[in-house]
Each structure stands twice: as structure tokens, then as C-alpha cells.
Amino acid sequence: MMNGREIRAQPPLEFIPPSLNPIVLRSSQIILPLWLRWKTNIASIQADRVEILADLYHQFQQGKIRFLMAFRHPNTEDPYAMVYLLWKLLPQVAREQGISLQIPTHAHFIYDRGIPLWAGEGIGWLYSQLGGTPIVRGKMDLMGLRSARQLFAEGRFPMMAAPEGATNGHNEIVSPIEPGISQLGFWCVEDLQKAQRSQQVLIVPVGIQYRYVTPPWKEIETLLTQLEIETGLTTLQTSEASDEKILYQRLYRLGEHLLSLMEEFYREFYHQTLPQPKAETSQLDTEAVLSIRLQNLLDVALKVAEEFFVLPPKGNFIDRCRRLEQAGWDYIYREELKPTHNLSPVERGLADRIAEEANLRMWHMRLVETFVAVTWYYVQEKPTAERFAETTLLLWDLVTRIKGGNPFFRPSLGKQRVQMTIGEPISVSDRWHDYRQNRRQAVATLTKDLQMALENTIATN
Known part of the structure; x- marks a missing residue:
């Protein structure tokens, strides 16, 4: 879906000239x-x-x-x-x-x-x-x-x-x-x-x-509870909404659970190999392992899309996202669909099919685009309400994309x-x-x- 519409092949994107009014x-x-x-x-x-x-x-x-x-x-x-x-x-x-x-x-x-x-x-x-x-x-x-x-x-x-x-x-x-x-x-x-x-x-x-x-501690806890329920986790109740230690444990547990679900998703259905680094005993080492796992997952998600579009995994994550986005658009917005061209119903149907396939593959790229800047140290090193809120909202983005919703309409946590x-x-x-x-x-x-x-x-x- 794009803007609530079924994906169909379309004419090339037209340039929108600036016209100051x-x-x-x-x-x-x-x-x-x-x-x-x-x-x-x-x-x-x-x-x-x-x-x-x-x-x-x-x-x-x-x-x-x-x-x-x-x-x-x-x-x-x-x-x-x-x-x-x-x-x-x-x-x-x-x-x-x-x-x-x-x-x-x-x-x-x-x-x-x-x-x-x-x-x-x-x-x-x-x-x-x-x-x-x-x-x-x-x-x-x-x-x-x-x-x-x-x-x-x-x-x-x-x-x-x-x-x-x-x-x-x-x-x-x-x-x-x-x-x-x-x-x-x-x-x-x-x-x-x-x-x-x-x-x-x-x-x-x-x-x-x-x-x-106003620090939205209660709103963060409420959103965490919603995400725990939607991902199948047992909700951990806190005595105080602003109990940073318990909130961090819940946030970490949710992130690790989602990471495990996505790793298994790519292993089972896309036949990808994801290395499993072993965590050491200290919390710092655990954070490092989780960050490595996330980077491995993002790499695999991009490879799944790149294999479809026959693109080499060249450059950093952002470079790869940009190339995948353009490859997807090339499959959806087609030169042969200009008004001056005539396609038979069968040709049109095939074009729609490939546009739908391209949009599905671009979904993997959107996940990476959302999480390319995420680091598990971000909240740990400074557990402010802002950092808790930002990371929780990014996890909400992921859950929303998985459910097929629109991540551009985020819940409000406060002014x-x-x-x-x-x-x-x-x-x-x-x-x-x-x-x-x-x-x-x-x-x-x-x-x-x-x-x-x-x-x-x-x-x-």
C-alpha cells in the first residue's frame, strides 16, 4: 500500500517545477x-x-x-x-x-x-x-x-x-x-x-x-505496554511510570524480542544466515551484542531486497537504501505507461504485478531506513524522557510497518x-x-x- 492505495504500475514521476505564489x-x-x-x-x-x-x-x-x-x-x-x-x-x-x-x-x-x-x-x-x-x-x-x-x-x-x-x-x-x-x-x-x-x-x-x-513517563509506559501486548510479551508492571531502571529493562526486552522475531523471520522465510554472537556476563557486553545483531539484521534485510533487484551491496546502509528506493520506483513508475504508449490488458496486468512485487521488497528497505541510526547505548548512557520516547516510537514504527499500518501517523506523547x-x-x-x-x-x-x-x-x- 502507498498512501492507502493499491500498488499499480504508473507513468514516470513528473518533475514538479517550483512556482512561487x-x-x-x-x-x-x-x-x-x-x-x-x-x-x-x-x-x-x-x-x-x-x-x-x-x-x-x-x-x-x-x-x-x-x-x-x-x-x-x-x-x-x-x-x-x-x-x-x-x-x-x-x-x-x-x-x-x-x-x-x-x-x-x-x-x-x-x-x-x-x-x-x-x-x-x-x-x-x-x-x-x-x-x-x-x-x-x-x-x-x-x-x-x-x-x-x-x-x-x-x-x-x-x-x-x-x-x-x-x-x-x-x-x-x-x-x-x-x-x-x-x-x-x-x-x-x-x-x-x-x-x-x-x-x-x-x-x-x-x-x-x-x-x-512535561516528561511523558506515563505515556511512554502506556505505549510500551501496547507494544508488549502486540508482540506477545507479558507486560511488566512498574510501581512508578518514571522508574527508569524498570522502564529500560522493558524497553530492552521489547527490542530484543522484536530483534529475535525478525531474525527468525529472515532465517525461515528468506533463507538468510544470521550469525549469533555470544553475550558476555556484563550488561555492557550484552548491549554490544544487541547492537551487532541489529546491524546484521539490517544488512540481511537490505540483501533480501537487493537480491530481488539484482543490486550489489555497495556502500553504507544509507547508500544502499537510496539505490533500492530508486530501483523500486523504476519498477513502479514505468516509461512504457506514458499516455502516448498503449499496453494490452495482459501487459498492464504484468506491469501491475511487478509493481506490487517491487513495493513488497521496498518494505525491507523501509525497515532499515527507520533503524539505521538506532544504538542501544543511546538510552543507557543518558536515560532521559526524550531518549526513551524516541526509541519507543521507533519500535512503534517497526511494529506498525509489520502490521501493515502507516508509521507516518505516530501517537502523540505530549507537547x-x-x-x-x-x-x-x-x-x-x-x-x-x-x-x-x-x-x-x-x-x-x-x-x-x-x-x-x-x-x-x-x-x-
């Missing part, structure tokens, strides 16, 4: 506070060092710089936080600092072309009207890259994008970021030089973190405060000489530095 932008700005209140878990949004962003916008509007905001992506509600930052907090701080900014303070943005497939076609229209441009992950999307590149160098507003590529569900872990943002930065420098323009090109890291207004941090801008222009000497190395170095910059925005207290 001032009326839609203004309407969205008016609706945003009500949307945040009634449709999200966000209670408040605050940001540090917004004066840096105000100065950058002033320089941008003076024609001195071009820049892209690279924001952390722990949560599906991150876009709301970003536009609140730009539409509400930025103008306010600019006024306080005596910085004159032209209104509206907005940004073009890059989004995953797959979002409208599960969120609805209306989202694709809205993103287009707000000046967003789509990108197809996992392949050389020439049209999408060309559009993003053009907006970076020539767009009315700065750019913003999430270099992690997808949400990872963790406030205090940054997933390995993808090199695309760094490459776009160097392309922008190149395009400006060809046009004999002297603007500097910058990438600005933006941190986003969520904290519960949250959003804390944003503007990091120090990274000059891409200053690295142009390095890029000309060795492009691949320059992109890799910039990507590594951006990764560290995003990690530095994380507050761990």
Missing part, C-alpha cells in the same frame, strides 16, 4: 500559528543566534552573498520549525538588531519527490507554490539537480535543505549526511564565476531539537518545545581552490565539516 505564501504565513497549535505537538519554538541569520539575509538582499541553510532533520515537523524561524523569529530579531530586511523573509527549499506519494498530491502542489523544488533520491536526477542549482545561484530567496536526507528520529544523533549539499555549494560558486558575479557562497548549519514540556541553533556559516567560496585541485576530496571534506558543524549544534544537557 505570493498569495499561497502569505496565506501559509497567516495559517501557520493555528496549524502549529491544532495539528502538531509543538508548543513553542525558540532559536539562538538568530542575529547571524538576520545579517546573512541582509547581505543576501544587498546582493553580496548566496547561502543555503542546512538543517537537522530529527522529526517530520522540522519544516514547520524552519518556516516559523524565517517568517516569525527572523523579522523580530532583525527589528531588535536594527537590521533592515525586505519582506517576506522566505527560502526556496529542496524536498524528496517521494513525499507527495505518501502525503498526497496536494502537498506537491503546496511545496511548488511555496518555491520548493523536488529531488529524486538514489539516482542522478538531472532535472531536479538543475532546478536546485538554478535556484541556489539565481533564486529570489536563500535555499534550505536537510543534508541527512531523511528523519532519523533522534534529537542527539546526526545521521551521516549526504554529499549533495556540498556539491550544490561548489556548483553555485562555479555558476557565479561563469556569470562574473562576485557573491560569496555559504552553507549555514541549523540545529533543531525537541524537548517535552514539545523546539530549540533551534544557528551555527557558524561555512564558506564554500574559500574552498574553491581546493575544489579545482581535487573535486571529490573537496566535497568530502566540506561534507565532513558540515557533519561536525551540525553535531556541534546539539545541546546534550
